[in-house]
Amino acid sequence: MGECENPLVHVLVDMEAEGIRIDRTALEDYSVRLGDEIATLEKSIYAVAGVEFNIASPKQLGEILFDRLKVEARPKKTRTGQYATNEQVLTRLAHEHELAALVLEYRACQKLKSTYVDTLPDAIRAETGRVHTTFSQAVTATGRLQSQNPNLQNIPIRTERGREIRRAFIARDENYVLLSADYSQIELRVMAAISGDEALKQTFLDGVDVHTATAARVNEVEIDAVTSEMRRQAKMVNFGIIYGISAFGLSQRLGIPRSEAADIIEAYFLKYPGVKTYMDRTVEEARKNGFVTTVLGRRRSLPDIHSRNATTRQGAERNAINTPIQGSAADMIKLAMIRIHGELCRRELKSRMLLQVHDELVFDMHKTERDEVRALVSDGMREALDLDVPIVVEMGEGDNWLDAH
DNA sequence: TCTCTGCTCAC
C-alpha cells in the first residue's frame, strides 16, 4: 500500500471522538408521527387482508398474499423456498392490489422508525451530547471505510420521509454550520482514468453530464436530443459497467428484453472501447496474479477467479472489475482526509471533520472560517490523487445535513 | 441467547 492507512488512524480517532450533534426532540416528535402512520396502515392492512397477522413477518405476509388471497398464479420464491415479498415484488403488485401498496408504505415507515428515528437518540452519549460512530478501516474487501454502532453511512436521503432524518443532524452550535463536500461521479472518473478511455475522459473534460453523454453516444444522437428515458437507461448502464454488468442484470433493471440489454451493452463498448479493454485486462490480471490492485497498490485476493463453478467464477470476475474502481476511489478520499485533517490541525482551525460517507465528507465548520475551510477541503479532495481526469467536488452548507446538500 | 433469513437503508 502507498501507506494511507497508518496516518488515517489518527484522523478516524479524532472523528470518532468528535461525534455529531443530533436534534433529539425532532426525532422523538417524528417517532410519534411515524407511529401514528404505522397504526393507521396496520388497520387498513388488516381490513384489506380480512385477517390480523404480523405484517413485519415476510413469511406470514407471503402466505396471506399468495395462499389466502392468491394475488398471483406463480409467485416468485426466495432461495429457501419462501414466497418473496420484497420491494420489487410488491411494487409490481401494488397497482392491482391495495394490500401490496399498503405494506410498502408500512415497511417504509417501520424501517425509518426502528433503524433510525428510535435508535439514534439512544446513541447520544451523555458525556458529549453527541453521536459517536465507530469507523473501521481494514474490514471491507475494497478498502472502503465501514461505520457501525450506529452506522452513519446509510442515513436516508432518497425519500421525503427519509430526508426528515437528515434534518436532525445539526451543527455544533449557532457559531457553526455543517459543510458537506462530495465527489461528483467519482467512480466513473476513476474508471475513465485507470482505463484511459478517451471518450469517457473527454466527457469529463467537456464538463457535460456523464449519463446524458453516454445516452447520446449509445443512441447516436446529439446531446440536446437525449430524452429523460434515454438518460435513465444510460445511468443504469454506467452503474452496471462499474459493477461488472451482465445482459440479464441490465434487462431486469431496465425492464426490457435481454436481447435489447445486450444490444445496449454492445453499443456502450463500441463507444467506449477503452473501458472494454480495461475490463478484459483486469480479469486477465486477476487470473495471472490471483489478485487485483488499486492505484495505491491495495490488493484484493480473488481465489475464485479459477473456480470450476461458472457462477462463482463470474462473481470473482465482477469483483476483479469493480474493486480497482471502488477501491481507488476509497484510496483517494482517504488521502484527502489525511491532508485536510492535517491542514485543520496545522492552522489551528476550529472546524472539524465529522463523517465520511464513501464519496462525501461532512464537517462542523466555524462560521468565521468559511472561506478558508471551503478552499482547503475542496483542494484537498480534488488534489488527493493526480488523475488524468478532472475531479469535481460539490459543496453545500447549512444548519443541518439535509440543507448542506 | 444465538444464528440465519429476508428485507431495506446508504454509496
Add this chain to the structure above:
DNA sequence: CAAGTGAGCAGAGAC
C-alpha cells in the same frame, strides 16, 4: 445463476 460495497432491523427457529 444473473450489478459492486456495507450495517442493522424483526421474525423464526435452534439450543
